[in-house]
Amino acid sequence: MHPSTNTQVAQPQLGIILRGIGELVEAALEANNMIVQDDAVKPDALLLRTRQSELLKEFEDVILTVQKRASKAIYDVKTKLRLLEDLPGIITGGELNSLLGCMLLGRRPSYKLRDPVDAVPCPQLVTYDDTNPAPPHNLGDTTVALQPTLRNVWVVQHAYATLLNYKEMLIHRYLAVAEESAVKSRKISREYYEDLSLAQLPSKNKLGNLLDVKYSSSNYATHDLQIVLVFKEFNGGLRYVEAVKGDLVDIGNNENGQYLAIPATETSLKNLYDVYRSLRQTTSEQRRATKDKEFAAKLPADEMDELQRQFSSAGAGLVDDTKDSRNKKRRRMLDDDGHDDETSG
Incomplete structure (x- = not known):
């Protein structure tokens, strides 16, 4: 046009x-x-x-x-316009340039994961909406609808954090070896879906590593799945990493549909962020109820009875201490006078 x-x-x-x-x-x-x-x-x-x-x-x-x-x-x-450029200041055909590219976002460089894993299609993750029970079809792509559960929030955040940390590692590697004069700026512009705070994973609430799947446009994913992130090695091989535990896995031909393979690409990073935010929003009431339940579990069965017991025990302690001190003082006074209780009677 x-x-x-x-x-x-x-x-x-x-x-x-x-x-x-x-x-x-x-x-x-x-x-x-x-x-x-x-x-x-x-x-x-x-x-x-x-x-x-x-x-x-x-x-x-x-x-x-x-x-x-x-x-x-x-x-x-x-x-789509393929404006993702090679990383300046390093070898054009090197490993870093095969995994990472850059473009200007404003006046600063923005780094993007390339899409080198051609053999692995990128599934589209969405949050299941019970108002629209029909599974969406996205031009033949694999669309996996996730139930709005706290476990899905946990698993998707782990997958997102793993990809984001991988990308940050590549960026730091590049900046460490690139020629200083070729780097336009050491300050980086990040897209809305690059939230570094989400890379700090919570160590509590161990909820497992299976996705609660509602349905899929592909019939192999009709039950709970493990997310496996697929990384392209420089030698052309593929590395499969389970998203939550970080274990290397051999998915084979994935005949039993145990794994949901997600390539380590910029598209996957953005999709994981979007579905994470969607899951967070739809599970807000669940998370609030869970926190309220945990808080309530730490409270006594009857708060007023517990408070009265604490005050009573504290008060009793003060009374007993005062009584003991008076008795000791009286005994000291009697001793000073050279008398004891028996003779004074």
Whole structure:
């Protein structure tokens, strides 16, 4: 398509997007006016601020969703246009360049995992939505729907963290060996799905390493699965790593469908992040209930009885201590006088 023609097509679409954002702003301000009017009828400063804070949080979530979608669109187009360049300052045909590429994101370099694992298709992970029971079909790709369970949150975070740490390791290796003059900036721009805090995995709540699968567009994945991340070796071989425990595994031909193989690519990293966030959102009530249950388990059966017992025991201790001290003092006074209880009687 000629550039001028492309611009003509994009202008009305841009107008629709900008109008949509404007309508979101107007809706938020209108909702705020209603909140202020309600407060004028029955003033409550704390309730007013709470409702306004909730409104702002909802609006920010919507706008952040728009921003993330825009970032994803830029990444998708750049990837399709193959603007991922070789890493400057190192050997073009070396191992690092075969695994990692770079592009500018703003004024800083952004590093991306390449897609060298051609033999392993990249499955699309989604969160199961009971309002839409029909399995999605994504142009023939393997789509695996995960149940909204805490175990899936745990397993997907491990898989995501493993890939992110792998990518960070490659970046540090590159920066350590690259010619200083060839590196445009040591500061790195990261996409929305590169959340380094998620690489710090919790050591508690051991929930196992199986995904709770609802259904799959491929019939081999109709039960619980283990995520196996597939890494391309420089010699052309493949390395299979179980996502949670980190064990090397030999999946063979995977006839029994025990494993869900996910290639170590940028697309996989982004998909794991997106489904992790989706699972976190859909399991928020479960996680809150679990924390409440753990907290309640540490409390006494009857809090008032426990408090009374503690105060009673503390008070008894004080009384006993005081009584003992008085008796000791009385005995010392008698001893000083040269008397004992028997003679004083």
